Amino acid sequence: MTQKRPIFAVAPMIDWTDRHCRYFHRQISREALLYTEMVVADAIIHGPRDRLLGHDAAEHPLALQLGGSDPAKLAEAVKIAEPYFYDEINLNVGCPSDRVQSGTFGACLMLTPEMVAECIAAMKRVATVPVTVKCRIGVDEQEPEQALPELITRVLDAGADAIWIHARKAWLKGLSPKENREIPPLDYEIVYRMKQRWPDVFIGINGGIRTLDEAATHLAHVDGVMLGRAAYQNAAILADIDQRFFGAPASEPDWEALRDRMMAYAERHIASGGRLQHVARHMVGLFTGLPGARRYRQILSTDAAKSGAGPEVLAAAFAAVDFSGTEQEAVSA
Incomplete structure (x- = not known):
């Protein structure tokens, strides 16, 4: 997928990027791509759908992030979500929390790229919007130079439209989710190499990016930049992105x-x-x-x-x- 202009996104963050957070962020930036918290496919199938999937029309462009590892359930969740008119469906292959691991999805799926490909293929068969993947560069003892290209190859063959890469490994044992966001070293260069290897595929970068200057540096190498905690903890950073990255007229925040x-x-x-x-x-x-x-x-x-x-x-x-x-x-x- 060739991206005609960069994408600046606010990362999906459990307990943070709910509908109220997204509405607030949208009032500051018209162009940022916003993501839901990860929503588990089983919850969508059996739970309160309007509460889980409902959102204000003002939130668009808006992506739904799903968690799961059962292709049939993920496909059903995608079909259920269709009337809510999300602009993208994203599969979580990067969250390292114990709660996620116990459901056999999130970052542990890096260990089974063939399963991820099956999930993407099932989602693509029923989706009417782009289906994307958000992953790590590897987990535990994996060698990222092997694990990451294998995952990308498989999900692209299955029809994935874009890849977002959190430029750290995830350690499934021994580190908390918070530590997994801070302790494993960042490796931005491997993400750049993935873009060089797949020049016609949208590849975005995430992890440890704190400022718009850093975002601009990354956009010289990849197609999109995703900020998480930096955008949440200092939301005023969003006030400048429409002008800086999308050509909006310069103006002071109102x-x-x-x-x-x-x-x-x-x-x-x-x-x-x-x-x-x-x-x-x-x-x-x-x-x-x-x-x-x-x-x-x-x-x-x-x-x-x-x-x-x-x-x-x-x-x-x-x-x-x-x-x-x-x-x-x-x-x-």
Whole structure:
């Protein structure tokens, strides 16, 4: 798949990139590709589908990440998800958590590339949108120079439309999920080599990328860059990507407009039976580096969690921030 322009994506993150987080991120960037949390195929088949798959139309472009290792169940999950109009379906071959391993999917699938290929083939037979893979460079004692090309070869033969590569190994035993995001050394060069080997295939990179300058460096070698914790913990970084990577007119972020949109969204969520905290918890890191950010975080972390808290808490939090500083400093931090 030849990509005509780069893709900048916010990584799927369990317990973080839920629908409220994605709506918030979309208010900051119109162009970023957003991903759901990983949703297990069994949960979609047997669980509350609207809660698991529902989203606001504003979230697009939006990809659904699935977890599973049973081709038939994954295909059924893809068919069930079709009326929700996702723009991409992604198979998780990279999560190293014990919970994921116990279900025989995630990073442990790197050990069985033929199974991954069967899953992709089954998903492709029923999908009406691109089907992609997100993987590691290897797991445990695997040699990445052998394991990664073998996986890529098999999934491309099965019809995969794109490959996202987290440029670290995953250690299935001995490291926690958090340690697996930090301890195994990054190897960006192997991802670059995969792109050289498959020049006509979309290959994106993920892992340890903290700034837009770093993202730009990677885009000289691959087709897409995916940020995880850096985008979540300092969401203001998203404010510059439309202009920097997609040619949008340069403009200062309109934080008051963002406040008003999020207040309206929170009001709708509360009216439907939700709590302000469901929305506010994703906004805590927005103003990292600006005067007043500490007070902003305190308000969202404490007042938003109180019983009966309403959108006025968001207004109070924004009022604590001094925007007379240079927003670009926060954006590039």
